[in-house]
Amino acid sequence: MTVVVALDGPAGSGKSSVSKAAARVLGFAYLDTGAAYRALAWRCLEEGIDTHGPADVIESLPSFEFEIGTDPDGYVVRVGSEDVTADIREPRISATVSAIARIPEVRQYLVDLFRSIISGTERPGIVVEGRDITTVVAPDADVRILLTAAEEVRMARRSAELSGVSAETTARELSSRDAKDSQVVDFMNAADGVTTIDSTDLDFEATVASVVALVRSTT
Numbered sequence: 001m002t003v004v005v006a007l008d009g010p011a012g013s014g015k016s017s018v019s020k021a022a023a024r025v026l027g028f029a030y031l032d033t034g035a036a037y038r039a040l041a042w043r044c045l046e047e048g049i050d051t052h053g054p055a056d057v058i059e060s061l062p063s064f065e066f067e068i069g070t071d072p073d074g075y076v077v078r079v080g081s082e083d084v085t086a087d088i089r090e091p092r093i094s095a096t097v098s099a100i101a102r103i104p105e106v107r108q109y110l111v112d113l114f115r116s117i118i119s120g121t122e123r124p125g126i127v128v129e130g131r132d133i134t135t136v137v138a139p140d141a142d143v144r145i146l147l148t149a150a151e152e153v154r155m156a157r158r159s160a161e162l163s164g165v166s167a168e169t170t171a172r173e174l175s176s177r178d179a180k181d182s183q184v185v186d187f188m189n190a191a192d193g194v195t196t197i198d199s200t201d202l203d204f205e206a207t208v209a210s211v212v213a214l215v216r217s218t219t
């Protein structure tokens with residue numbers, strides 16, 4: 001039976017890099033659900049699909065050809081035949097993605113897709129990270145974690161990742177995205193049965209170690 005580790009957290013909490021590293025240590029697959037929302041936003045911008053009203057986005061879903069790698073060492077995101085792994089991290093995508101993610105039909109479409117990826121996992125386990133994994137996508141996951149960090153720490157970490165973007169711009173983008181996303185899913189407070197790992201005073205290795213230790217002690 002596949003061990004499912006669900007990990008949610010706000011922007012800049014380090015959940016992507018921590019989940020990927022933990023998956024590597026555990027020999028598990030890794031699923032970055034935010035990348036799917038980002039890939040859909042990328043496609044809308046690329047094809048001029050109106051992201052302000054939901055109708056055009058919903059209509060575009062059946063022809064959304066999207067592929068995401070689940071190997072933590074060979075992670076790639078494609079839309080059609082195009083490798084968009086780097087492009088989906090651009091600020092223009094971060095600025096658009098929340099409007100798409102609030103459309104219920106989009107969420108249902110992607111939640112179904114995530115569940116089918118989870119159930120098709122060939123490795124002994126999978127680490128799935130996002131905003132609604134512990135509550136909606138996999139509420140019955142074997143391990144459920146909320147990864148948090150103080151806002152100023154999250155901003156500093158994200159700003160160190162993005163070269164060429166000012167710290168003020170990063171801070172503004174991060175808090176506006178969290179505010180919009182929080183209206184749709186609560187990822188700031190741990191749901192019942194979810195373990196909070198606060199990484200404010202932990203470095204990257206210590207955070208990964210605490211996730212791995214929790215998985216090993218629970219499963």
Ligand code: C5P
Pocket residue numbers: 011033034035037038097098101129130131132133177181
């Ligand atoms: O995790 P990341 O910051 O890459 O996610 C990008 C966006 O995708 C979020 O700002 C949010 O709007 C959306 N998202 C979501 N539910 C998830 C994962 C991401 O709504 N499970």
